[in-house]
Amino acid sequence: MSLKHAILTLLETEEGSGYDLLKRFKARLGFFWNASHQQIYSQLKTLHSDGLIDCTLEPQKGKPDRKVYQMTQAGHDALIEWLENPVKVDKVNDAFLVKLYAGHLLDKPKLKAELAEHKEIHQRMLGTFLTLEQQYLALSETKKRPFELPYLTLRRGILGEQAWLEWAKEVEAFLN
Amino acid sequence: MSLKHAILTLLETEEGSGYDLLKRFKARLGFFWNASHQQIYSQLKTLHSDGLIDCTLEPQKGKPDRKVYQMTQAGHDALIEWLENPVKVDKVNDAFLVKLYAGHLLDKPKLKAELAEHKEIHQRMLGTFLTLEQQYLALSETKKRPFELPYLTLRRGILGEQAWLEWAKEVEAFLN
DNA sequence: TCTGGATATGCAATTATTTGCATATAAAAA
DNA sequence: TTTTTATATGCAAATAATTGCATATCCAGA
Numbered sequence: 001m002s003l004k005h006a007i008l009t010l011l012e013t014e015e016g017s018g019y020d021l022l023k024r025f026k027a028r029l030g031f032f033w034n035a036s037h038q039q040i041y042s043q044l045k046t047l048h049s050d051g052l053i054d055c056t057l058e059p060q061k062g063k064p065d066r067k068v069y070q071m072t073q074a075g076h077d078a079l080i081e082w083l084e085n086p087v088k089v090d091k092v093n094d095a096f097l098v099k100l101y102a103g104h105l106l107d108k109p110k111l112k113a114e115l116a117e118h119k120e121i122h123q124r125m126l127g128t129f130l131t132l133e134q135q136y137l138a139l140s141e142t143k144k145r146p147f148e149l150p151y152l153t154l155r156r157g158i159l160g161e162q163a164w165l166e167w168a169k170e171v172e173a174f175l176n
Numbered sequence: 177m178s179l180k181h182a183i184l185t186l187l188e189t190e191e192g193s194g195y196d197l198l199k200r201f202k203a204r205l206g207f208f209w210n211a212s213h214q215q216i217y218s219q220l221k222t223l224h225s226d227g228l229i230d231c232t233l234e235p236q237k238g239k240p241d242r243k244v245y246q247m248t249q250a251g252h253d254a255l256i257e258w259l260e261n262p263v264k265v266d267k268v269n270d271a272f273l274v275k276l277y278a279g280h281l282l283d284k285p286k287l288k289a290e291l292a293e294h295k296e297i298h299q300r301m302l303g304t305f306l307t308l309e310q311q312y313l314a315l316s317e318t319k320k321r322p323f324e325l326p327y328l329t330l331r332r333g334i335l336g337e338q339a340w341l342e343w344a345k346e347v348e349a350f351l352n
Numbered sequence: 353t354c355t356g357g358a359t360a361t362g363c364a365a366t367t368a369t370t371t372g373c374a375t376a377t378a379a380a381a382a
Numbered sequence: 383t384t385t386t387t388a389t390a391t392g393c394a395a396a397t398a399a400t401t402g403c404a405t406a407t408c409c410a411g412a
Contacts, residue, residue, distance in 0.1 A: 001398070002271040009278040019360050032273035039399065041362055063407065064361080083282045086290055087271035089297050095178040095263035097208035097332060102185040103325045106259045114262055121265050149279045152350060156273060156343050163339030167332050174328060177368070195390050215369065217392060242390090269399095 002087065003035050003043055004052075008071065008079040011053060015070035018044055028150065031129070031157050044069055052078050100171070112175045119168050126161035129154055178263065179211050179219055180228075184247065184255040187229060191246035194220055204326065207305070207333050220245055228254050276347070288351045295344050302337035305330055 006029050010021055022040050025033075035043075047053045052075035058066040096118055103111050136144065136151050144151070182205050186197055198216050201209075211219075223229045228251035234242040272294055279287050312320065312327050320327070 002269070002274045003398085005278070006274045009274065009281075012278070012281065017360085018362090022360090029274065029277060032268055032270045032277075034267045034269055034399095036400070037360090038362075038401090045362090066360090079278070080281060083275055083278060084286065086293060087275055089294055090268070090270040090272065091210050092208055092266070092336075093178070093210055094208045094266040094332075096266060097329045098178045098182045098185065098205060099259055099263055101205060101208075101326055101329050102181070102188070102255070102259060105185075105188065105256060110260065117262060118265055148350065149276055152347055153273045153277050155346055156270075159339045159343045160268075160336070163335045167335045170331055171328055174324065179368080193390080194392090198390090210369095212370070213390090214371090214392075221392090 002033065003039060004047060005079055005082045006033055006035075007040065007043055007047065008052065008075050008082075011069060011071045012076065012079060015068055017066050017068050021069070031125075032153055047075065051075075108175050112172070115168060115171055115175070119165065122161050122164045122168070126158065126165065129157045129161060133158060178209065179215060180223060181255055181258045182209055182211075183216065183219055183223065184228065184251050184258075187245060187247045188252065188255060191244055193242050193244050197245065207301075208329055223251065227251075284351050288348070291344060291347055291351070295341065298337050298340045298344070302334065302341065305333045305337060309334060 006025065007021060010016070010024050010028070014024075016024065018041050021044070022037050025035065025040060044053070048055050048069065052072060053069045054072050056068050056070070058068055060066055096114070099106075099114070100111070132154055133151075136147055136154070139147070182201065183197060186192070186200050186204070192200065194217050197220070198213050201211065201216060220229070224231050224245065228248060229245045230248050232244050232246070234244055236242055272290070275282075275290070276287070308330055309327075312323055312330070315323070
């Protein structure tokens with residue numbers, strides 16, 4: 001599973017509490033891997049009981065202890081091993097396409113309305129990605145360096161969303 | 177869940193046995209919804225026990241009975257209801273991007289090799305899609321009509337794969 | 353001061369998917 | 383004639399993901 005290894009990747013860079021990791025996950029990997037907070041907390045528990053990460057308790061006044069997770073050697077090894085073995089090609093399961101395929105059972109206005117909703121979401125995503133890209137491109141060459149690979153994942157998002165929106169135009173043309 | 181409704185969509189057009197449906201599923205919906213034969217057989221069972229599909233047994237010599245499934249009114253209603261309510265935007269969970277994000281932990285040749293494997297798969301997919309597109313485009317206008325919506329789902333596949341391959345060029349440029 | 357939202361954490365049940373196994377026939381290829 | 387490939391089905395266990403619920407704090411604004 002990749003979620004485990006995505007979390008290990010984050011911990012490889014820096015330790016953190018569940019919530020820290022959740023936020024870092026959403027901000028950095030969330031564009032190409034969706035995971036709920038429940039999933040992340042429960043994976044942290046599993047990773048810990050498998051010895052791939054350590055956990056230190058930081059007492060807090062009033063609040064319950066803060067659990068800070070950090071990488072172990074076993075975790076590092078597991079991550080490297082995962083990286084060295086091929087992953088499966090992204091599996092697509094797109095409910096909207098199922099619906100479009102069955103679109104003859106629905107009237108065009110309803111299809112159009114739903115297309116418009118999806119389009120808005122994709123446009124918003126693209127906007128977010130383009131903003132992030134501008135931030136990256138504004139950096140000096142040396143400052144870019146550590147973000148080169150993340151930037152490539154961002155490019156995937158940009159090209160993917162642009163392609164989706166191009167396609168949406170074709171669908172709109174048909175529905176009009 | 178969309179798998180249920182994808183199967184109902186197939187049955188809306190024509191009845192069939194589990195294996196019939198499996199093949200039709202792979203040929204028509206398989207490009208945007210991946211499901212194993214086990215999943216399809218088990219969903220048929222559930223759909224049947226929920227009364228959304230009927231099942232008639234066709235005795236066969238030597239072989240076990242052929243179970244032929246067909247739509248019920250309840251199934252049709254459930255499909256329409258599903259179609260009328262919005263579906264969620266396609267969720268992306270792309271393990272290769274997780275790996276690329278963590279690529280600094282791996283040497284470039286290994287990343288390049290894996291990229292090449294994925295590229296080959298995407299190229300093959302695109303090839304398949306383009307062949308199907310040629311077949312569609314060769315039809316007369318009247319014969320095209322019933323495949324207009326499926327064709328749009330095919331276009332999604334084409335534009336999606338092209339975008340992936342464009343992106344792969346950027347990644348290759350970086351890795352070289 | 354009350355209220356709502358962000359912060360911060362998790363359990364439990366259900367649903368969906370994957371993986372491994374299992375069986376049996378028929379046709380085609382070696 | 384043996385082996386492989388396609389046809390044709392499915393169960394069971396494990397893993398992954400979703401959904402619903404639950405708790406408790408802190409801070410800002412009405």
